[in-house]
Amino acid sequence: MSSAGTPEPAAEDSLRPGDRRILEQYLSHLRIERGLSTNTLAAYERDLRRYLRGLSRQGVEPAAVDPQQLGTWLQALRTGADGGSVLSAASAARSLAAVRGLHSFLDAERVSTTGDPSRLVPAPTLPQRLPHPLSIDQVEALLEAAGRPGTGRDSTARALRDRALLEVLYGLGARISEATGLDIDDIEARERAAVLRGKGDKHRIVPVGRFALEALEAYLTRGRPTLATRGRGTPAVFLGSRGTRLTRQAAWQVVQRAAEAAELTALPEPISPHTLRHSYATHLLHGGADVRSVQELLGHASVTTTQLYTQVTVDSLRETHAGAHPRARRGA
Numbered sequence: 462m463s464s465a466g467t468p469e470p471a472a473e474d475s476l477r478p479g480d481r482r483i484l485e486q487y488l489s490h491l492r493i494e495r496g497l498s499t500n501t502l503a504a505y506e507r508d509l510r511r512y513l514r515g516l517s518r519q520g521v522e523p524a525a526v527d528p529q530q531l532g533t534w535l536q537a538l539r540t541g542a543d544g545g546s547v548l549s550a551a552s553a554a555r556s557l558a559a560v561r562g563l564h565s566f567l568d569a570e571r572v573s574t575t576g577d578p579s580r581l582v583p584a585p586t587l588p589q590r591l592p593h594p595l596s597i598d599q600v601e602a603l604l605e606a607a608g609r610p611g612t613g614r615d616s617t618a619r620a621l622r623d624r625a626l627l628e629v630l631y632g633l634g635a636r637i638s639e640a641t642g643l644d645i646d647d648i649e650a651r652e653r654a655a656v657l658r659g660k661g662d663k664h665r666i667v668p669v670g671r672f673a674l675e676a677l678e679a680y681l682t683r684g685r686p687t688l689a690t691r692g693r694g695t696p697a698v699f700l701g702s703r704g705t706r707l708t709r710q711a712a713w714q715v716v717q718r719a720a721e722a723a724e725l726t727a728l729p730e731p732i733s734p735h736t737l738r739h740s741y742a743t744h745l746l747h748g749g750a751d752v753r754s755v756q757e758l759l760g761h762a763s764v765t766t767t768q769l770y771t772q773v774t775v776d777s778l779r780e781t782h783a784g785a786h787p788r789a790r791r792g793a
Contacts, residue, residue, distance in 0.1 A: 480513040483523055487566050508559040515543045523563070524573045528581040531560070535582060550585040557584050593730045594743040599723075600631055603732070606722035607715065608676075615702070621684030623715045625676040626699055626707075630716075630734050632673030633657065634741035634759050637709050637734035644696040645681070650674060659760040667758055742767070 476484065488506060491497045497505070515534055516523060537543040538553045548556065561579040568577040595603070608624030610616045629640045639657040647656040653669050669677070677698070685700060692704020699707040713734060720732040730736070738759070745755050756767040 476510065476513055477517050480517060480523060483563075483567070483572075484509055484513060487563050490566060491562075504555070505559045505562070508556040509563055511543070511545050512556070512560050512563075518543075524567055525575055526564070526578050527575050528578040531578050531582045534560075535585070539585070554584045557582070593728065593736070594740040595725075595728075595732070595736060597744065599725060600737070600740055600744075602723040603716075603719050603725060603737075604628060604631070607719035609722065615687055618684040618687035619702075621676075621680040622688065622699060622707075623719065625673075625680035625684075626712060626715055627719060627737065628673040628676040629655075630737040631741050632670045633667050634738050634745075635667075636738060636760075637712055640734070641697075641699055641707050641709055641712050643698040645698055646696065648677060648698065650678065657760065663760065665757070665760045 484506070487509070488502055491505060492502055512534065513523065515537065516526065516530075519530070521530060534543065535553060535557060538545070538548045538556055539550070541547040557579070561577075564573065564577045564579045567573040604624060604627050607627045608620050610620040626640060629635050629643070630637070633640075633655060635643075635657055636659065639659060642658050643655065648669070649655065650669075653674060654666050655669050657665055657667055659665060681698070685698070688700040688702070689695075689704050691702065692700065695704070695706055697706035699712070701707045701711050716732060716734050716737070720726055725732055742755055742759055745758070746752070752764060752767050756764045759767060761767045
């Protein structure tokens with residue numbers, strides 16, 4: 462029986478006594494101090510056993526591994542050169558995460574003679590996953606659900622806030638940190654524009670559409686004053702129940718509640734604030750916007766990041782073509 466609580470074949474226990482002791486101590490640390498589940502512990506144990514067996518074959522002690530040896534091991538995972546199965550980039554990255562945890566533990570316990578060598582080993586580059594944008598109908602259902610007042614005190618004020626928040630996320634393509642970071646002076650209603658503070662404290666001016674502007678005006682005049690009475694004064698646009706700036710975690714919950722109210726919880730991926738940003742970009746491209754303009758609107762440093770959305774658009778068009786064109790349907 463392994464220390465993670467799952468049986469292991471006899472061949473899997475071919476570890477040096479010292480390596481086995483280190484593994485058991487680390488798994489115990491994960492189980493007791495980190496509270497990891499049995500399944501997670503089993504996955505960690507599997508990855509670490511393969512790692513420790515590889516070190517044993519090279520005559521290297523876990524406490525004396527250097528970054529070059531660790532990098533060689535990582536390459537062996539991708540080719541199977543260590544005698545194990547060939548791993549994908551994602552699986553190799555998972556194994557590296559387990560190994561990083563072990564070396565961090567050995568370093569913290571002052572066992573390692575080389576510090577934490579894993580800090581100097583970059584993880585494999587993972588293929589970018591295409592985003593799953595919402596359809597326009599799904600976005601509208603989400604926005605409508607967010608604006609429905611619930612029950613309890615300040616329910617109308619919260620509904621106005623929630624609708625305005627989602628309109629900002631979708632209508633401006635804002636990141637969640639940019640939306641919660643908005644101050645009242647950042648919104649220029651007359652100019653129909655807003656200032657968003659992006660990554661690295663970079664600012665950009667984005668247009669504010671009619672629906673977003675109307676939702677913001679309704680919230681600022683009829684919702685925000687109610688929430689503001691609980692606080693001590695803040696320039697933040699979006700306020701929480703205590704009258705202070707709405708946190709990212711609270712904003713995330715607003716989106717989750719709206720998704721549940723709109724019955725949009727059975728999608729391929731859970732709806733998050735970033736889903737609305739994905740949808741914003743994809744719908745712009747579907748509507749004929751050029752990639753460079755979308756790059757500017759999203760605040761991407763590189764157009765390469767924005768081009769990810771063009772693939773979503775091409776895939777959608779390919780599906781339409783395959784289902785509608787007579788020769789496409791015949792496989793021509």
